Amino acid sequence: MEEAKKTPLIRLSKRDAMDPKKVWAIRIGSILVALIIGxxxxxxxxxxxxxxxxxxxxxxxxxxxxxxxxxxxxxPLLGCALAIAPCFKMRFWNIGGxxxxxxxxxxxxxxxxxxxxxxxxxxxxxxxxxxxxIGGALWAAIPGFFKAKYNTNxxxxxxxxxxxxxxxxxxxxxxxWEGRPGTQQIPLFDKKAVLPSVxxxxxxxxxxxxxxxxxxIYMNYTKxxxxxxxxxxxxxxxxxxxxxxxxVMVRTMLVSGxxxxxxxxxxxxxxxxTITSNVANGVGFTAITVAWLGHLNAFAMIIISMILAILxxxxxxxxxxxxxxSAISEIVSGILLFCMLGCxxxxxxxxxxxxxxxxxxxx
Amino acid sequence: MQDNSAIELRGITKRFGKVxxxxxISLNIRKGEILSLxxxxxxxxxxxxxxxxxxxxxxxxxxxxxxKRVTIRSPKDAYSFGIGMIHQxxxxxxxxxxxxxxxxxxxxxxMDISKTNEEVKKICDKYGFDINPEMKVYDMSVSQKQTVxxxxxxxxxxxxxxxxxxxxxxxxxxxxKLFAVLRNMKADGKAIVIITHKLAEVMAISDNVAVLRKxxxxxxxxxxxxxxxxxxxxxxxxxxTLNIDRPKYDNPQPRIEIKGLTCVDAEGITxxxxxxxxxxxxxxxxxxxxxxxxxxxxxxxxxxxxxxxSGSIEYIVPESGERKELVGLAPMKIRxxxxxxxFVPEDRLGMGLVGSMGMTNNxxxxxxxxxxxxxxxxxxxxxxxxxxxxxxxxxxxxTEFPVRRMSGGNIQKVLVGRExxxxxxxxxxxxxxxxxxxxxxxxxxxxxxxxKMKGVAVIYVGEELDVLLELCDRILVLCGGKVSGIVDAxxxxxEEVGLMMTSxxxxxxx
Numbered sequence: 018m019e020e021a022k023k024t025p026l027i028r029l030s031k032r033d034a035m036d037p038k039k040v041w042a043i044r045i046g047s048i049l050v051a052l053i054i055g056x057x058x059x060x061x062x063x064x065x066x067x068x069x070x071x072x073x074x075x076x077x078x079x080x081x082x083x084x085x086x087x088x089x090x091x092x093p094l095l096g097c098a099l100a101i102a103p104c105f106k107m108r109f110w111n112i113g114g115x116x117x118x119x120x121x122x123x124x125x126x127x128x129x130x131x132x133x134x135x136x137x138x139x140x141x142x143x144x145x146x147x148x149x150x151i152g153g154a155l156w157a158a159i160p161g162f163f164k165a166k167y168n169t170n171x172x173x174x175x176x177x178x179x180x181x182x183x184x185x186x187x188x189x190x191x192x193x194w195e196g197r198p199g200t201q202q203i204p205l206f207d208k209k210a211v212l213p214s215v216x217x218x219x220x221x222x223x224x225x226x227x228x229x230x231x232x233x234i235y236m237n238y239t240k241x242x243x244x245x246x247x248x249x250x251x252x253x254x255x256x257x258x259x260x261x262x263x264x265v266m267v268r269t270m271l272v273s274g275x276x277x278x279x280x281x282x283x284x285x286x287x288x289x290x291t292i293t294s295n296v297a298n299g300v301g302f303t304a305i306t307v308a309w310l311g312h313l314n315a316f317a318m319i320i321i322s323m324i325l326a327i328l329x330x331x332x333x334x335x336x337x338x339x340x341x342x343s344a345i346s347e348i349v350s351g352i353l354l355f356c357m358l359g360c361x362x363x364x365x366x367x368x369x370x371x372x373x374x375x376x377x378x379x380x
Numbered sequence: 381m382q383d384n385s386a387i388e389l390r391g392i393t394k395r396f397g398k399v400x401x402x403x404x405i406s407l408n409i410r411k412g413e414i415l416s417l418x419x420x421x422x423x424x425x426x427x428x429x430x431x432x433x434x435x436x437x438x439x440x441x442x443x444x445x446x447x448k449r450v451t452i453r454s455p456k457d458a459y460s461f462g463i464g465m466i467h468q469x470x471x472x473x474x475x476x477x478x479x480x481x482x483x484x485x486x487x488x489x490x491m492d493i494s495k496t497n498e499e500v501k502k503i504c505d506k507y508g509f510d511i512n513p514e515m516k517v518y519d520m521s522v523s524q525k526q527t528v529x530x531x532x533x534x535x536x537x538x539x540x541x542x543x544x545x546x547x548x549x550x551x552x553x554x555x556x557k558l559f560a561v562l563r564n565m566k567a568d569g570k571a572i573v574i575i576t577h578k579l580a581e582v583m584a585i586s587d588n589v590a591v592l593r594k595x596x597x598x599x600x601x602x603x604x605x606x607x608x609x610x611x612x613x614x615x616x617x618x619x620x621t622l623n624i625d626r627p628k629y630d631n632p633q634p635r636i637e638i639k640g641l642t643c644v645d646a647e648g649i650t651x652x653x654x655x656x657x658x659x660x661x662x663x664x665x666x667x668x669x670x671x672x673x674x675x676x677x678x679x680x681x682x683x684x685x686x687x688x689x690s691g692s693i694e695y696i697v698p699e700s701g702e703r704k705e706l707v708g709l710a711p712m713k714i715r716x717x718x719x720x721x722x723f724v725p726e727d728r729l730g731m732g733l734v735g736s737m738g739m740t741n742n743x744x745x746x747x748x749x750x751x752x753x754x755x756x757x758x759x760x761x762x763x764x765x766x767x768x769x770x771x772x773x774x775x776x777x778x779t780e781f782p783v784r785r786m787s788g789g790n791i792q793k794v795l796v797g798r799e800x801x802x803x804x805x806x807x808x809x810x811x812x813x814x815x816x817x818x819x820x821x822x823x824x825x826x827x828x829x830x831x832k833m834k835g836v837a838v839i840y841v842g843e844e845l846d847v848l849l850e851l852c853d854r855i856l857v858l859c860g861g862k863v864s865g866i867v868d869a870x871x872x873x874x875e876e877v878g879l880m881m882t883s884x885x886x887x888x889x890x
Contacts, residue, residue: 028437030396031396238755238756239754239755239756240748240749240753240754240755240756241754243741243744243748243756244748246734246737246741247734247745250734250735250736250737251729251730251731251734251735253727253730253731254730254731254732254733254734254745256685256711256731257683257685257711257723257725257731257732257745258711258745258746258748259710259711259712259715259749260712261710261712
């Protein structure tokens, strides 16, 4: 009974602003902690964790072939994270990157399939890119409009739009765009509809890096970026400042969707050279993690998308070499995300232990 | 110490990060006594009492109940020691009746509502409360809700009642009623603590006054042996004159003319009903009303933020006398019309400023749209931020430091500073000094008076009648969304305004 009346063993309290260096030290520390915890599942499968990590690095960055694989993996992740960053800054939870990528891919594919013989190489690619941007933008603007006009829930709305877009491809695959009847597949694009390569990787990487710079400028130096930041902090302050909140929402979704659409174009034209119903393949969701872990900072997102790509590509190599089931590497990725997100808690709060409090009283 | 000690605090310290909210405070609360806990906003009164009611735990120090050392870890613990707190913001379920709210959360209750109703009635009769246990909370006035909170605490057997700013939302008449009840409870041997910063009330109700200043305990004095001037000295540390300078502007001219303004909220409730008045340049027009009587909507209508059902708001251009209709215009349009309307809203961080941004980016809220470029101009806002930082002595490490992390007074200086810097012709302020210490409050009064002497039409929505009477030239009194009357602030009395706030035109109903 007496024991129960004591102050709690651990208490939480909010921290003051931390030194940015210390903040980054904690974030890097969290990755180390994750790698240490990650040893446990690897040990359980009877492998040497240190060796496993070396294999992951080797299998993702070791040779130019693996490096290219990793970069190809990172490109769409980064692109889509850039796209949803302004929405998240506005506290508009666009989890429809998947659908917007798919919509962009459909629009681009339409021109790839129907105009390859009619247009020369570069104009065809430009038309595809533009069409993809428009397709993604329209797909995103629909939930944006309904949110602005009727205050619908954007999370559910954007999520549902994903399934509609994927359903449309399934229909195209088996119907109008089917290659040989019965294959349920859309044939490979004509060479003219395929993105050229620079340094052995399709130029999607240049497009995405350009978008990093543009997004950084857009978010930090333009009036539109300012509007987004104000709305994200307080809807009423935005109204007070004379901003047209509804229009800004629709406009931001147009921008976001257009970039997602371009990612879709890169995927079909650069990566897959055709379109399938899983063209987005979870990118729209993983990109949320990238954007969030990067604190919506365009440059930080480059690093985060690379880390996630290294894990994905490296772990498939791990499976081949050491026979570690891919499920184990997914567990390790999960631990990593958990620690990286969890460390934010310790940046904002501190724990006080009972014994420490008592010492203070005596002192 | 004495046998009648109900609760004793010894050396209580509480820190929030770097801020020391309470610094080694010792205090004795006795049965059959009313203790006022007096201090400016932010002096740590509420924090101290929250440690008694189990919301916070002290970092250092000891609490004794009836001479025994205790640890209070939750409000439930607090009740077990007979401590009950009535918070500033009520925690009631709107769709429940008074009695249902009172037994809410009691575990060993058999939910016998009729028995509860009886017991509640018994408590009410004993102390002179006036509520119907079967009334739903959404039908209640603010004062009735407060009564429910008090009865709730008594029902749980509290002998020590802590009331946090109980009169903030009450009219003078309701305050008198509350005090009568408190005196009955005192006679019954209850220990009562009132947290307040209103000196008049301290003098009227309490036996002892404990004064806190900036988290430190200054001392306890007997009310009968002190006076407001002495208490003010204890509160602020040095003597301040309570007089607000009120010069007269030579030639006030009509600046805003409102006729038949009516507006309705989303639920269809009329918020403003046929409101008409004129605000003059070179004059501070006070608006006095009980919270929620339409004052907030009035200011938001004038700035284009609230939908207007009918009526007109005309802006009269200085010198030319040309009239411009503002009804139906978006906030940006009103600004572009060159009206020069500055607005200090009630919700500083939720409407007037962006909490996560620094001073510079907050200055941009007024100027962000200027120019044709797609990029914003940050140079002028930065200069403005630096000027306000210096001129108004804003305490902040830099103009990039998030305003959310500043103290309330500094936040308000940033907001008022920005609005005044826009060189307005009309300046609207809502609760401009709420939560500010005395020195900052006076700094704000001076800024408003300065604007008035420049010929600006200032509208000051306030809550402290003393201030309204000393600061304003005329006072518009609202009651239930209607104009109850407009009085000359130099000749009216507190009682007159108080009466007008509760009944239209100041006539007693019934």
